[in-house]
Amino acid sequence: GARDGLGVYIAKPETYGPDVVVYHNEDFVAIHDMFPKSSLHLLLLPRDESKTRLHPFEAFEDIEFLAKVKAEACKLRTLAAGELRRKYGKDSEQEQARQAALSADPPPNELPQGRDWEQEIMVGVHAVPSMNHLHVHVLSVDRYSDRLKHRKHYNSFSTPFFVPLEEFPLAEDDMRRRPTEEGYLKRDFICWRCDKSFGNRFVDLKQHLAQEFKEWKKL
Ligand code: 5GP
Ligand code: ZN
DSSP states (O other): OGGGTTHHHHHOGGGSOTTTEEEEOSSEEEEEOSSOSSSSEEEEEEOOTTTTTSOHHHHTTSHHHHHHHHHHHHHHHHHHHHHHHHHHTTTOHHHHHHHHHHHSSSOOSSOOOOOOGGGGEEEEEESSOSSSSOOEEEEETTOOOTTOOSHHHHHTTTSTTEEEGGGOSOOTTOGGGSHHHHTGGGSOOBOTTTOOBOTTOHHHHHHHHHHHHHHHHHO
């Protein structure tokens, strides 16, 4: 069924081009999300057959497996950060300052640090995944995408419904184990960048996200 759509990438990653499969190895496949909810949105799929059908909360109870997934997600985050630098480096004041210093004659003794793009990437899972195969989201923080069309799209990446990978293993009494009772997806919209509330006004939120995106990439 539709919820099994990620299985094909695990089974036959070599049949896809680089616009779909970012890379694959024995244990993992990294892909582009087909309906990206940020300007860069990747998925990390572990291939372990004993784990791929489990809910992430259950799969990550295995500490050894969790460590492997964290290490691979770390690699994918670095790769994603490089992608953001390529995409937005020319827009970013921090990157421009570094480039200007590099090409100055003579160059200054202390180069300004380039922008830390890794900090601009979120890594985690949904408390209630919609797709059956175990996957970790690796996406830029902007939440700027024309595929972000529904309130649950925004809130699933902007409330405790999104559980950062680094927070695993979860405590037994962690509230996020009962996400539906908490109603995370029905909460008021809060801007990820400035904390402004938009109530349930999705059109206003979308306009604001476009503005924030412009400023964010220029930082
Ligand atoms: P979930 O809500 O299960 O955590 O996220 C599943 C993700 O898979 C969503 O972000 C969705 O856009 C993405 N997705 C759904 N179907 C496909 C597909 O067939 N191919 C790819 N590449 N991504 C998909
Ligand atoms: Zn804002």
